[in-house]
Amino acid sequence: MDATTYKGTNKMLTGIVFSVITFWLFAQAMVNVVPAVQSDLGVSAGTLNIAISLTALFSGIFIVAAGGLADQIGRKKMTFIGLVLSIIGSLCLVFATGAFLLIVGRIIQGLSAASIMPATIALVKAYFEGAERQRALSYWSIGSWGGSGVCSFAGGAIATYLGWKWIFIFSIIFALLAMLLIKDVPESKGEKSKTKFDVSGLIVFIITMVALNIFITQGADLGWTSLLTLTLLVVAIAGIILFIKIEKGKAGALIEFDLFKNRAYTGATVSNFFLNAVAGTLVVANTYVQVGRGFTAFQSGILSLGYLVAVLGMIRVGEKILQKIGAKKPMVWGTVLTIIGVGIMGLTFLPGIFYTIVVFLGFALFGVGLGMYATPSTDTAVTNAPDDKIGAASGIYKMASSLGGAFGVAISATAYATISAVSNVSLGASAGIVVNVIFAVVALLSIIFLIPNKTGTKEEANQ
Known part of the structure; x- marks a missing residue:
């Protein structure tokens, strides 16, 4: 089939959505089956927390490299590579009897997500145009945002009635279906690059991100002023400085900083990072209502139903607003509603039923x-x-999505645990949620100051 005449189809789009949810729906469901996994595999809580965080971390670390590689070897091929990795990672978890396969499987799932996300967005860009592209991106967003919203319910139901490993059996089935649905899509590539792959940049980036992640997640346990914690901080800061220095102006750089000369692209990416960081709200609010208010896991899940329904319902609405008035206003409005929704969940001084209602409304506005x-x-x-x-x-x-979520959750959870330890869980929850309000405010400022009022052309966006 000729790539120059091919137009995207619903069959192709369904395959792309199935590809995306292998991570957002199934791999993400691990967060909601912690007790079952811990009991079944006999691993410590610390080991399990590390295994859970590795997927988002490795996705964020390798997603840029995978996106660049997709341009070179083909976006369809890279999607297939990601689906194969998803199957292998899921099989590791299905056959896991202890920590080793659990950790290996989670790392592979992170690499799978890194391969699939940028490649599938690039396929949408290649084979859909205009309003059809916006529609396709809406369904892509439903696969990611919607998948992450429904994973707690789907994962919990599967784990309760079939066993937690069935989550990853279903993931394998969806990966195979995705391969079948996109097998007839012609290959799409960028121009051949004559530059070598940026190995040095990737190594520095990995060391920097791992050091920063360990510093945030383990700093409280290690002691914020311990030699190891301070060393991790120094490595992270030095790594960021070194990475920017060696990447700037480098041919074939891992992160091409020239892309950020475009204000609209920069505003979208920066705001995407900070709004994904607001995912820390989900962890803090759900943990607080269980620990501080005596809710069961099922009851806390019910509180976030409004989030799931709202985010799924509003994605197409956002698309229609975009088509009528452009991107900036719906991005601003959406971020303001997020700030309000998250902010009211921090009102932990409210009694009983009043706080329950506020959390439900907060989740709905968030969505x-x-x-x-x-x-x-x-x-x-x-x-x-x-x-x-x-x-x-x-x-x-998409690196902004993954790393924003990973670091947002880590920072929020750290704030919640630290304040709770020296005061009480109510104040700790408020502190953790205030952190997320700050993230959302930074996202709003990046949209206001970086996104042009009109984003219809690259020329306008660069003005």
């Missing part, structure tokens, strides 16, 4: 805001990236 923001932001990033670098640009954009 409305993110749903309204999702498609305009993704469309802005994709539209304002050069055609021959769309894989790399998409990789950076």
Whole structure:
């Protein structure tokens, strides 16, 4: 089939959505089956927490490299590689009897997500145009945002009635279906690059991100002023400085900083990082209502039903608003609603039923805001990236999602645990949620000051 005449189909789009949910729906469900996994495999809570965080971390670390590689070897091929890795990672978890296969499987699932996310966005850019592209990106967003919203219910139901390993059996089935649905899609590539792969940049980036992640997640246990914690901080700071220095102006750089000369792309990517960091709210709020208010896990899940319904319902609404008035206003409105929704969940001094109602409304507003923001932001990033670098640009954009979520959860949970230890869980929850309000405010400022009022052309966006 000729790539120059091929137009995206619903069959192709379904395959792309199935590819995306192998991570967002199934791999993410691990967060909600912790007791079952710990009991079944006999691993410590610390080991399990590390295994859970590794997927998002490795996804974030390798997603840019995978996006650039997709431009070179083919976006369809990279999607297939990601699906194969998803199957292998899921099999590791299905056959796990202890910590080793659990950790290996989670790392492979992270590499799978890194391969699939930028490659599938690039396929949408290649084979859909105009309103059809915006529609396709909406469904892509439903697969990611919606998948992450429904994973707690789907994962919990599967684990309760079939056993937690069945989550990953279903993931394998969906990966195979995705392969079948996109097998007839012609290959899409960027221009051949004559530069070598940026190995040195990737190594520095890995060391920096791992050091920063360990510093955030383990700092409290190790002691914030211990030699090891301070060493990790120094390594992270030095790594960031060194990475920027060796990457700037480098041919074939892991992160092409020239992409950030485009204000619209920069605004979409920065705001995407900080709004994904607001995912820490989910952890803090759900933990608090169980520990501080005596809710069961099922009851706390019910509280977030409004989030799931709202985010799924608003994604297409955000697309329609984008088509009528452009990207900036729905991105601003969505972020403001997110700030309000998250902020009211911090009112932990409210008694009984009043706080329960406030949390339910907060989750619903959170979902409305993110749903309204999702498609305009993704469309802005994709539209304002050069055609021959769309894989790399998409990789950076989705790296912002993964690392934003990973570090947002880590920082929020650390704030919650630290304040709770010296005061009480109510104040700790408020502190953890205030951190997320700050993230959302930074996202709003990046949209206001970086996204042009009109983002219809690259020329306008650069003005």
